[in-house]
Amino acid sequence: MIPHESRFESDPDELVGDLVDDHPGLPADWSVGTPDPDDAAEVARLTLLLREHERAGRGWPGAGEDDVLVEVxxxxxxxxxxxxxxxxxxxxRAWGSVHDRAGGRMLFGHVVERDLDPQVGRACSDVLVEWAVGQAQAVGAARGLAVQQIDTGAFAGDERQAAWLGAAGFERVRTWWQMSRPVTPDEAGLVPSSDDWSDGGVRVRLVRRAGDGLPDEADLRAVHDVLEEAFRDHFNSWVETFDEFLHRLREDPGHRWDHWWLAELDGGEPVGALVGTVSESASGPDGSYVSYIGVREAARGRGVAKRLLNTIIADAAARGRDRVGLEVDADSGTGADGLYLSLGWQTRWVTESWHRDVTIDGAHGP
Structure with missing residues (x-):
């Protein structure tokens, strides 16, 4: 279940107060605190920091205030x-965020103002990392773990971020292609109906709605079960409960229930799932995004993934959108990138995963 009380330490002074007071690279009158989500100016400031981080890393910004509010x-x-x-x-001038994503995996966001003096910027980075390590200790202990992973990221080619993470004990472990495919209006006819269609013994349909208009829980659990099984052997896969999964995906600003599809074989057995979201744009048409796509091993080779992808393309076209994005593991040997390339996806930018394992104080693991 999602905890009603956070597993994290809410007072940053408990974790990094001494470091802020004594760090030689940090001005003496600087301080740490927690952001105020009700302060519009503060939210706007964090949005600016995040957008400038994106601009420096890949050439253009994409984040908005809704993305910041998900965190704060x-x-x-x-x-x-x-x-x-x-x-x-x-x-x-710097912002760190941690997310208790699943048992054993904690996500860490690391954003430092781009125009800071290099020495001051490095000092800010040191504070964020030390705070994250302390949070890893807190959440790992609360979960009864011996080791807690910190999972953070960087844009490929961002030398400043890579240097700081490497010096702080993080290891670059994976590369990800961020891919996009253009969508044209005529592709709305790519499948008979993006709501429900069948071909070759495979049926693709939206998750059902219950009488109150909310999604059918059995269908949502089927999506979760399919994705858990499909990703079981993938890189850095951690078991995520149904409640954790649902809570996290509903937080996404682009979340829409009518972007969740199931694929079934004859007889109604769920074998594939695709969870899509909306990629909103302030300057043009919105896009769609493939947050998750997975196929159970026993059903692979039957074109299930291709049918699911064609469905979200057709759905995007019918909604007047101009693109569909997704992320693919560049270091995986599954060959998924070949399918995406064959269907028109191209890499727009590249990101990296950086990990650090934190041993939990007092833990008695295996």
Whole structure:
């Protein structure tokens, strides 16, 4: 179940207060605190930091205030915690976030203002990392773990971020292609109906709605079960409960229930699932995004994934969208990238996963 109380330490001074006071690279009048989600100016400032981080890393920004609020809002703090490093005027110059994603895996967001003096920027990075290590200790102990993984990322080619992470004990472990495919209006006819269609013994349909208009729980559990099985042997896969899975995906600003599809074989057995979201754009048409696509091993080789992908393409076209995006593991040997390339996807930018394992104080693991 999703915890009603956070597993994290809410007071950053408990974790990094001494480091902030004594770090030689940090101005003496700088401080740490937690962001205020009700302060519009603070949310706008964090959004600016995140957008400039994206611009420096890949060439253009994409984040908006909704993405920030996922991390810092009261609802988000059930599974997240945040810290900001503020200057003497109280303005945030660096922002860290952690997400208790699944047992053993903690995500870490690491954003430092791009225009800072290099020594001050490195000091801010040191504070964020030390805070994240402390949070890993807290969440790992609460979960009864011997080791807690910190999973963070960087844009490929971001030398500043890579240097800081490497110096802080993180290891670059994986590369990811961020791919996009253009969509044209005529592709709305790519499948007979993006709501429900069948071909070659495979049926693709939206998750059903219950009488109250909410999704049928049995269908949602089927999506979760399919994806858990499909990703069981994939890189850095951790077991995520149904409640954790549902809570996390519903937090996505692009979440829509009518973007969840199941694929079934004759007889109604669920063998594939695709969870899509909306990629909103302030300057043009929205896009669709494949958050998850998975096929059970026993059903692979029957074109299930291709049918699911054609369905979200057709759905995007019918909605007037101009693209469908997805992420693929560049280091995987599954050959999934070949399918995406054959269907028109191309890599737009590349990201990296960086990991650090934290041994939990006092733990008695295997």
């Amino acid at each position: 809002s009261e609802a988000g703090l059930r599974t997240r915690e945040n810290v900001v490093v503020r200057d003497a005027d109280g303005q945030a």
